[in-house]
Amino acid sequence: MLTCEICGMEILLEEDMKTHLLLFHLENDHHCPLCGLSGVSYDELCFHITSAHPEDHQGQSPKSPNGSNARKNESKESKTNRSLRFDSSALADKRDLGSSGQSGTENLHLSPGESYECTKDLRKQKEVPLTFEFCFKCYFQIEFNSSLCIPEKLLPCPMCTLVYSCPYLLQEHVELHLLEQESGNCNSSSQYGLDGRGGYRRQMERSMERAVASGHLAPAEFHLKRAEMMERLASGIDDGSSRTQGIIQALKDYYQAECRDCVHVWLSADTDHYSSSAGDTGWGCGYRNFQMLLSSLHRIETYSSALQEKTVPCIPRVQRMIQEAWKEGLDPQGASHFNHQLERTEAWIGATEIYVLLTSLGLRGRIIDFHQPTGSRNTHPQLFDWVKKYFCPSSVSNRLSPRLILTSLPPLYLQHQGHSRTVVGLEQRKNGNLCLLLLDPASSASDTRKLLNRDTCCTAIQFIRKFPRSLKHKQYQLVAVEGVLSSEEKEMRILSSRNLCAERIP
Template identity: 75%
Template sequence: FSLQEHVEEHLDHGAALNPAGSPGSDLKLAKRLQTEEEQRRRQEEGQQEREEFKKLQRQFGLDSSGGYCRQMERSMEKAVARGLMAPAEFHSKRAEMMESVASRVDDGRTRTQGVVTALNKYYQTECRDCVHVWLSADTDHYCSSAGDKGWGCGFRNFQMLLSSLHRTDTYAPILPEKAVPNITQMQSMIEGAWKEGLDPQGASHFNHRLQGTRAWIGATEIFTLLTSLGISARIIDFHQPTGPGDTHPRLFDWVKQYFTQSNRSSRLPPRLIHTQLPPLYLQHQGHSRSIVGLEQKKNGSLCLLLLDPGSSVSDTRKLLSRETVSTAVRHIRKFPGSLKHKQYQVVAVQGVLSAEEKQNSIMTSRTLCAERIP
């Protein structure tokens, strides 16, 4: 039943009552109906916009439903309700959690150490169909916990990156804290970076607040954190597929260039190269992972080695055991056919910033732009 039909019905009704017709009153009626329709449409659009906004707030953890501590508490409350945890244990664990959060340092419960060292050992004797294997500097794996499940992947990948930087001679001396921060402390660090003037657009998006929220962070927040620590970084944006079947071969080629940067000599590189390069932060819509290595097969095909914060401690520890490592490596291998999201972003660490360079980075972050490939 369209507006036009509605108007015509009223006009017909008016004509029947007043055969002589009154063009002025007919026009007024049509205008009034049109105004009513416009008002109704605006109200519906406004309601839809409000609902969409609330949905986005929930999706990005900005709906005031509490952050890490509240989510951890809820998880423990559910365990008590199901009889899986005694009330006394709940109070004890809650006190431990609050103490851990106050310390600002990660408690290590979701950390698995020695992962890249174990991969180095594995490739020395296994995977003979690889012509070359490149590995990042030693990196610990951090997985999500009950407190950040569903939104903490960006923070966990930053912990992985920091664990590697702490072990690297180039970066360790400039990092103020020698321990890896916990999630609430990383949220505070990003807020501090915004106060320094970094990424004002991002700060505005999050309303200048991360603490007490379940907000996801992405490539720009990782860049912001690194810059605030005096570390030079770049964001590379693979904004569209570059191969058949929505694949991203240009991403794989770029990762190979990254890992081969330290071996530019004409000599044939050895089969296994354990570099001192930090891992790469890899972002796509809704999730992020860390690239800790690359395989090149005899046929020339490339395969990324990815550590995923979604993998549990027990699954990750399978990389450390000789009995389970072969199966575990299969889970971290990703060929081009496995990476089919429309867009990927990589954050790469590339050196230390001088005080002047840091100030320049803060200034240029006002219009933060990624390098687009292609």
Template identity: 60%
Template structure:
């Protein structure tokens, strides 16, 4: 049994191997033994001899044809293989071959350098290996560039985390004359003290937002047949230290501020003070060490502290699980309405808030529930859903707190003189949410020790509930 060194095909006979090499690997290197035609395939050469040299065609048969067996003829492939590889001309000057194809002398036929089939195979293999090596090097270089790009995009490069970004922001303020050097050192020391404690300094917090919304809806927006509000929730906005990447952390702080006020969850929260962003990063790393979401841990190389890495639904889920709080991720993975809208998302949120009034046959127009807000994620940003409106015509509107809103803008919700204008930035109708995909993290109770271990085990392959 013979094995082709190029493609690995196994062939019984040497003659068949020659034909295989000719037709599968070398046929484009053939040339006419009777004239200067070259660079053609076997079939093209066979046709050429028949049309250009008809008087010399005797003995050259097409594939699968033979002369009288008693004459021990050479078939067409064998003969042309012999012409192509073993001299590219007649066997002897001035004499005919065994099949009588040609009586032309060697000197009258263009000659090529004689190369053995083994040499051709070695050269071909070497060229193939060199091309493969070059291709792999180019792919590796492209992968490195893409990885660096992703690191920069998701804050996993070496630019530093919250602390370093805050320092650079203050350094620029000093350079522009907006801050004195003494102020810089004072604020830097203040920041380091806050970070060392692990607690948020509260500079970006606005309290009483949901209570202000409740007061507003008691007298305004009479076109709403129902308004649902979550439990009281503080608003946390991005600061100079996390601008551009901290929305997930700030939304977690909003969720946590609500859980502290809900009797079901408050006893399970060890710390009553709000953790800082670096502390939240440390909490996620500890959750990974518990065995939660090993795939996500691998994505971040098991490190968040000192980076500007974005977090999303899965990190919120494992944070809550590590705290003994039950949560679920619902994935609205495609639009379900006209114009790339997501009416199924709005319907799902309505059912979430409606659960608090199912016992009432005629639920009141304004319902301030004890439910936690919902974490809403889409590509590049996240927000908190703290309520929903249902209009008389049946249309639905989400009420969102956005970490991108500044403290000054958010505090306009607290004043009766400005809330009617400021609330426009809180309302989001279906036409305003047109990203391809949204994910919601919903809190749904507490976990027993056994349930927590089951959730940790199941998170090895963390899956969301897909709707639809």
């Protein structure tokens, strides 16, 4: 039995659930052509027009989504195959509405034969090139996990006006921007979120404003949520709404019972997963991975005793921490690149900023730069070998060692062009192949929590496994934490950061 996450209705079959979502939720965003009322059902819209505009509508009823003036004669086939209208004006970012100069598709491709078309009135009034994409990966989750990718949570590209409904497609789209930037065709300020769009707080407010405009959030609730958000940000502590705990324990239970084709499995110390939220979608992966790393360091005695703050900071607080580290003299070149300002921006951070944060906290960080592929088909086997040596420092392979090895080592920060993730483990298969276990901030909290359930763990773990063939970017960087700095060592690192260099392999 399946339960609709929107209205709670229980439905037996998956196909019936998809039809229910299409007919009772995704179609119910009609708007009045005479006054702009939106977020009502078809019947409510009919009543509104006849009562509020008795002279203007002249006896005409609003057209139903398939183009007819009445629903009584709709066939069962037309209900499932028609083209539904989708009013995106309420969900569009106000920033995007003001600056629109490029062409885009106005169809939301849900599956073959089904699309959501922006109304003609919207095109005439706003001319906003919003592009909605449907994730084929999520489509397979519909088939096997009954998880429908509903286009209510729209993800704006941080560098243009396009909007996506899937974080994976957004990531691929952003990487195309990065390729253009390498060719010198992209503005660096927009590229790195330094064009004054307001940062985490303003993006969260825009998200709530869109929810109010679309009818998903009442105005009174908006002000309440905004006040709560401001209070949390003032405290500097992450609210934990996107955090998932118990992942390493869940992986331990899984490997003890399943996956017998692994000769060895190494897991890091306990680490929480932090997923991107509405306030940092599209640019906050570096900050979220730092939160993951810090959550693990707090659980390791060697590092927890050296850390003064015992809580995980929110993203604006992390931005202030980096600015404070710059004031100490760390990485002056990086500070100049960001104009010494991260707070109230949507600036991306990378391995260098993670190193700066670790050093300012008195921890010994190390950047390893795999600057070019070292294997066939643009793969990086030396990166996998390095990770194995990190989790298993013994140079001699011992076949008598246990299959599952729980280490007390913190996870690794993994950076590539446009995105970053956290390495929490490594598999070695019977054929000798190595496989990284990665926690991705782009993965939602609901998807990550499937690892905690034995019934869904076998499927969910496929999304955190990454073999060499999956890592084909030209360059990767790892950041490892390897001890605590003395005060003298910290001063030396501050001085040497004036010409910060990574360890290059090969």
